[in-house]
Amino acid sequence: MFQFVWSLAAYVLLSCQPIIAQNAFPGAVGFGAIATGGNGGTTYMVTNLDDGGPGSFRDAVSESNRNIVFDVGGYILLKSAVSLSSDITINGQTAPGDGIGIMGGEVSASGQSNIIIRNLRMRQGTLDSDTGKSAFNMGSASTVILDHCSVAYGQWDSVDAVGAINITVSNSIIAFPIGQQFGAHVETGPSTFYGNLWVSAHNRQPLSKDDTQYVNNVVYNYQAGYTSGNTGGNFSHDIINNYFIAGPSTTSPSDGYYQMDSEQSVYAAGNYLDSNKDGALNGAAANVVGDSTVLSSPWESSSESLAKYSASDAVTAVLNSAGASPRDEVDTFAVSAAKSFGTSGTIYESQADTGLSNGGYGTLTSTSSKERR
Ligand SMILES: *[C@@H]1O[C@H](CO)[C@@H](O)[C@H](O)[C@H]1NC(C)=O
Ligand SMILES: *[C@@H]1O[C@H](CO)[C@@H](O)[C@H](O)[C@H]1NC(C)=O
Numbered sequence: 473m474f475q476f477v478w479s480l481a482a483y484v485l486l487s488c489q490p491i492i493a494q495n496a497f498p499g500a501v502g503f504g505a506i507a508t509g510g511n512g513g514t515t516y517m518v519t520n521l522d523d524g525g526p527g528s529f530r531d532a533v534s535e536s537n538r539n540i541v542f543d544v545g546g547y548i549l550l551k552s553a554v555s556l557s558s559d560i561t562i563n564g565q566t567a568p569g570d571g572i573g574i575m576g577g578e579v580s581a582s583g584q585s586n587i588i589i590r591n592l593r594m595r596q597g598t599l600d601s602d603t604g605k606s607a608f609n610m611g612s613a614s615t616v617i618l619d620h621c622s623v624a625y626g627q628w629d630s631v632d633a634v635g636a637i638n639i640t641v642s643n644s645i646i647a648f649p650i651g652q653q654f655g656a657h658v659e660t661g662p663s664t665f666y667g668n669l670w671v672s673a674h675n676r677q678p679l680s681k682d683d684t685q686y687v688n689n690v691v692y693n694y695q696a697g698y699t700s701g702n703t704g705g706n707f708s709h710d711i712i713n714n715y716f717i718a719g720p721s722t723t724s725p726s727d728g729y730y731q732m733d734s735e736q737s738v739y740a741a742g743n744y745l746d747s748n749k750d751g752a753l754n755g756a757a758a759n760v761v762g763d764s765t766v767l768s769s770p771w772e773s774s775s776e777s778l779a780k781y782s783a784s785d786a787v788t789a790v791l792n793s794a795g796a797s798p799r800d801e802v803d804t805f806a807v808s809a810a811k812s813f814g815t816s817g818t819i820y821e822s823q824a825d826t827g828l829s830n831g832g833y834g835t836l837t838s839t840s841s842k843e844r845r
Contacts, residue, residue, distance in 0.1 A: 504616050504640030508559075511588070516539070519544055520544055521547065523551045534555075542564065543840060547836050551577070553579075558587065561588040564590055565797060571593065574595065578596055578608070579609070593622040594624075598824070604627075607649075610639060613633075613637075618641045620644060622644065622647075624645070624647045626651070627652070634658070636659070637661065639661070640666065641656065642666040642667055643790075648806065650823065657678065661680075665684065672719070682707055684709045685778060687779050691715070694718075694719075695721060697716050699730040704733075709738045710771055711740045711743060712739070712770070714744075715783040716746070732761045746813065751814055794807075802833065
């Protein structure tokens with residue numbers, strides 16, 4: 473034991489690289505992985521699908537230091553945006569049956585800090601009359617990790633992270649934004665996007681006006697993919713082992729990288745672009761990122777080790793396991809579009825246009841674990 477501690481100390485002292493701590497959960501990666509959320513706090517059990525009141529999700533997230541679990545599965549229909557408190561963990565994977573989803577309103581971590589969200593479906597859609605809101609908003613928040621979440625039908629953005637510091641979005645499905653048809657918008661940062669599946673968006677996958685790690689992502693049926701928006705800002709981007717796959721809505725496959733000006737410093741390696749829409753995964757290397765300044769090594773030392781998969785292995789892994797578990801109707805639809813490798817996929821204006829059940833939101837059967845037992 474003494475020897476182990478001694479060698480660990482020596483390792484920490486001798487390795488000059490910063491170590492990104494992983495507190496959120498085993499396997500957590502990136503800048504948001506230091507979140508501790510409400511781990512070790514009070515356990516709050518969500519027992520109903522109501523918009524508010526005792527046992528509701530809104531009540532659960534109304535106070536800090538909570539570790540939130542679910543005794544109920546199905547969709548929670550919001551009447552207004554729900555605001556998260558700081559220092560909470562949302563464990564969507566504890567929900568029985570088809571799992572837990574939020575529809576009709578924004579989930580907001582705006583201005584809060586230290587939040588862990590796993591296996592939660594956030595699908596705003598047109599049931600929210602506020603077109604200026606997003607599916608998930610972490611504007612001006614810090615230390616947030618979203619993992620194995622499913623974000624769809626966002627109107628302003630799927631994920632809005634303007635002014636957000638130390639964030640991770642990992643192993644998630646970010647699909648079918650409506651309204652502006654945008655994926656994620658990050659300013660301030662730093663941010664990590666790891667192992668996500670992005671399906672059928674106009675742009676911002678993400679819009680990265682910050683220092684970013686972008687590793688093992690799969691972007692399907694885009695009009696524009698990774699962008700810095702020609703912002704004039706001076707940011708660093710590690711873009712490693714991602715796969716951009718053109719689909720029916722992709723007018724210019726080379727816009728997988730979009731508006732990357734010379735003020736952006738980019739380390740790009742192992743990325744592929746499949747531009748031919750021929751129904752098979754058969755892309756070519758794509759590591760020239762607009763007019764950006766080329767970095768010969770990553771700006772962030774942990775980025776290489778984060779790149780667990782090659783781009784093509786990332787496609788297999790991401791299509792198998794990204795998104796909230798268990799995989800539901802909307803995510804199955806998103807994954808099947810991506811699996812067509814170019815032949816199927818639409819950028820939508822409304823969830824209803826998908827033709828999926830439940831007005832396009834897909835069905836999450838309402839279950840309580842008591843009924844199930
Ligand atoms: C972000 O993370 C870094 C590295 O752990 C830390 O030094 C910094 O204080 C964090 N910033 C905020 C606002 O939490
Ligand atoms: C941006 O970064 C480049 C390369 O490091 C540097 O030469 C330039 O002065 C920076 N520009 C601004 C506006 O900070």
